[in-house]
Amino acid sequence: MSPPNDTDSYTTPDGRTIGPVMLEVKNITLRFGGVVAIKDISFDIREGEIRAIIGPNGAGKSSMLNVINGFYHPQEGDILFRGEKRGPMKPFQIAQQGIARTFQNIALFKGMSTLDNIMTGRFTHMKAPVWKQAIWRGEAEREEIENRAFVERIIDFLEIQAIRKTPVGRLPYGLQKRVELGRALAAEPKLLLLDEPMAGMNVEEKEDMSRFILDVNDEFGTTIALIEHDMGVVMDISDRVVVLDYGRKIGDGTPAEVIANPEVIDAYLGVAHD
Ligand SMILES: Nc1ncnc2c1ncn2[C@@H]1O[C@H](COP(=O)(O)OP(=O)(O)OP(=O)(O)O)[C@@H](O)[C@H]1O
Numbered sequence: 001m002s003p004p005n006d007t008d009s010y011t012t013p014d015g016r017t018i019g020p021v022m023l024e025v026k027n028i029t030l031r032f033g034g035v036v037a038i039k040d041i042s043f044d045i046r047e048g049e050i051r052a053i054i055g056p057n058g059a060g061k062s063s064m065l066n067v068i069n070g071f072y073h074p075q076e077g078d079i080l081f082r083g084e085k086r087g088p089m090k091p092f093q094i095a096q097q098g099i100a101r102t103f104q105n106i107a108l109f110k111g112m113s114t115l116d117n118i119m120t121g122r123f124t125h126m127k128a129p130v131w132k133q134a135i136w137r138g139e140a141e142r143e144e145i146e147n148r149a150f151v152e153r154i155i156d157f158l159e160i161q162a163i164r165k166t167p168v169g170r171l172p173y174g175l176q177k178r179v180e181l182g183r184a185l186a187a188e189p190k191l192l193l194l195d196e197p198m199a200g201m202n203v204e205e206k207e208d209m210s211r212f213i214l215d216v217n218d219e220f221g222t223t224i225a226l227i228e229h230d231m232g233v234v235m236d237i238s239d240r241v242v243v244l245d246y247g248r249k250i251g252d253g254t255p256a257e258v259i260a261n262p263e264v265i266d267a268y269l270g271v272a273h274d
């Protein structure tokens with residue numbers, strides 16, 4: 001059940017606390033030339049929530065994540081982060097605000113080790129100026145030690161100690177996805193955007209990834225928005241689901257509410273998913 005207003009908190013049936021609205025997507029329209037990828041869509045993401053974005057192929061899901069993290073600039077509408085309307089920002093500025101993401105197609109440095117790939121996710125926490133880093137003293141050294149310690153915590157958390165030195169290009173697909181999650185977590189995001197975190201995975205890998213997503217939410221207190229095609233996973237792990245179809249929003253609510261929504265059922269009938 002959704003709470004009555006944006007500033008309230010509520011407790012889920014499994015005892016987790018969902019806070020006030022963190023990010024609000026307000027009347028967003030995004031066009032590419034004549035193609036309307038997103039048409040007047042509004043929804044919100046609450047603090048501590050696992051929010052799924054679902055819909056058939058081409059519905060506008062990835063475009064929506066790209067709007068949220070500043071890759072795409074919509075022609076109409078606003079994004080509000082913690083109540084503040086966001087001006088035009090570059091993706092790195094949005095990352096500094098605490099929004100990190102993973103990609104549908106893995107975007108890691110294949111020749112670099114697991115450890116080094118995850119370390120690249122710490123860039124928003126590297127504050128010492130380059131000249132200090134160059135001479136390796138004081139602040140820069142302290143910062144390096146803290147960053148390494150945090151990355152080691154992530155490696156333990158994701159149970160990937162055994163592959164910490166392995167070049168990621170040599171890892172099986174499921175583990176690469178886990179490293180990519182690790183790199184996003186290294187930024188200590190407040191809001192983590194996951195674009196099809198289970199795509200291409202077998203049942204066992206999906207179960208592992210579902211567990212890690214739930215644990216990230218629980219242990220790091222991270223709010224999560226994810227795009228996912230596997231309806232079983234979506235129904236199992238999400239608090240609320242927004243459903244897109246042809247760039248429009250056709251459903252929004254708890255998993256039970258959206259699967260009972262006739263428009264959602266119609267959109268999914270006969271649609272092939274990967
Ligand atoms: N950079 C782009 N240039 C032109 N059209 C685009 C671009 N990105 C997306 N589109 C179009 O916008 C629409 C929505 O695409 P989008 O990738 O957001 O859908 P999706 O729901 O993520 O699909 P999928 O599940 O297949 O990944 C599609 O018609 C797509 O072709």
